[in-house]
Amino acid sequence: MTPGNVPLPNDVQILCHSRNFLSGIQKKEYNAPMPSNHNLTPFLTAIYETYGYDYRDYHPKHIERGINQFIHQLGIADVGALQKKLVADPVLMRQFVIALSIPTTELFRHPSFFLAFRQKVIPYLATYPFIRIWHAGCATGQEVYSMAILLAETGLYKRSRLYATDINEEALATAREGIYPIVGIQDATRNYMAAGGDHSFSTYYTASHQQAVLLPSLKQNITFAVHNLVTDTSFNEFHVIICRNTLIYFDRILSERVHNLFYESLIHLGFLGLGDAETIRFTPHEKGYQAVDDRERIYQRKE
Secondary structure, rough: OOOOOOOOOHHHHHHHHHHHHHHHHOOOOOOOOOOOOOOOHHHHHHHHHHHHHOOOOOOOHHHHHHHHHHHHHHOOOOOOHHHHHHOOHHHHHHHHHHHHOOOOOOOOHHHHHHHHHHHHHHHHHHOOOOOEEEEEOOOOOHHHHHHHHHHOOOOOHHHHEEEEEEHHHHHHHHHHHHHHEHHHHHHHHHHHHHOOOOHHHHHHEEEEEOEEEHHHHHHEEEEEOOOOOOOOOOOOOOOEEEOOOOOHHHHHHHHHHHHHHHHHHHHEEHHHHHHHHOOOOOOOHHHHHHEEEOOEEEEOOOO
């Protein structure tokens, strides 16, 4: 996963081992339901107050599935016992974070984020003659293509340059191709409409052999490249940085390091978009941003 021979810090090595450890767990389904009257608020509050991870607004079924996986894997009695273990063991907590944050992506995933971006950020970007956007941790690229579509529909794509980076070269290869299973297109179409799309989504791809092939024109202003958020430095100044559901894999020290990178890479009044379980709270730059849409985790760097 790490490009070249650059050694990762110990915490990152632990994290990579944790992801490998959990990959086998997440292929299994643990269907034993939690009691319907079980109150997860104390559990989620303890995690938030101890580590700063905020899952209190996550879908309960998603949280319950992750908890059930861990209870079965560790052979412990109940949620209370799991809470005690997580609060006392940061390494185990990082494994739990990963279990709740399976690295999946899709076109216009979390459409409310893109709708808020369209309504609250695009009008501001429209005042610039040229726009640079960095998608950090882009995975297989669906999110950056979603942004390309949004920019095209608002007349900003031709004056934009999108940089899509990830540590995973295999994921980047998929992103460069822009070819995805056709089975996901129905969900993508619904997401696109919920995100404020005003065209027929079918105009953005062609169907071929059970694959959806995105239009080549969407790639023209996208640069895909390997970049390690932990060890690499900034490579430009950006009007927007989007890094959603990546920072939750890091402990607080590494997260602060990446937040420093983002803050230094944003222009004054630039925008930062995070994942729905991430926040600028507990970071050195908390006071350097103002909320544009706190629910969707969109922030603007202050002057």
